[in-house]
Amino acid sequence: MKYLFDYLLAITLNGFSYYIASFFLDNELAFWQALLIGFSVVTLGALTEAAGSPMWLIVLVPFPVGMFLLYTFLDETLAHWFLTYGITLAIYTVIHIPMSYFFKFHSLIPAWKLKKA
DSSP states (O other): OHHHHHHHHHHHHHHHHHHHHHHHTTOOOOHHHHHHHHHHHHHHHHHHHHTTOOHHHHHHTHHHHHHHHHHHHHOOOHHHHHHHHHHHHHHHHHHHHHHHHHHOOOSSSTTOOSSOO
16 A cells, blocks of 8 residues: 555656646646656656666656657747756756655655665
8 A cells, every 4th residue: 555655646746846847937738747747757667666677777767758748748849848857857856855855755766765764
């Protein structure tokens, strides 16, 4: 049950970071689109982990999917997409820091554990 909760929380926080970045730049990414990106990225990361892949691959594999879906949903210029994605990663990192440090929740950036479990 804890894994399911962590999985859903990771999807929500990941989607939230895409949505907030889009909101800051007035890109009008729909919340369902942000959640779909979050679902895709987290699920791909979980499947990569379940396959027994090394940590660097678990972190790396979801990136192209998130980038492609964001570009598809935004329907903006490449520069605008890149800025949105950069802000998304910054928000994602800022969310990860308290979640990892205070709550020992490492599903957002699995290779970057700020506090030993």
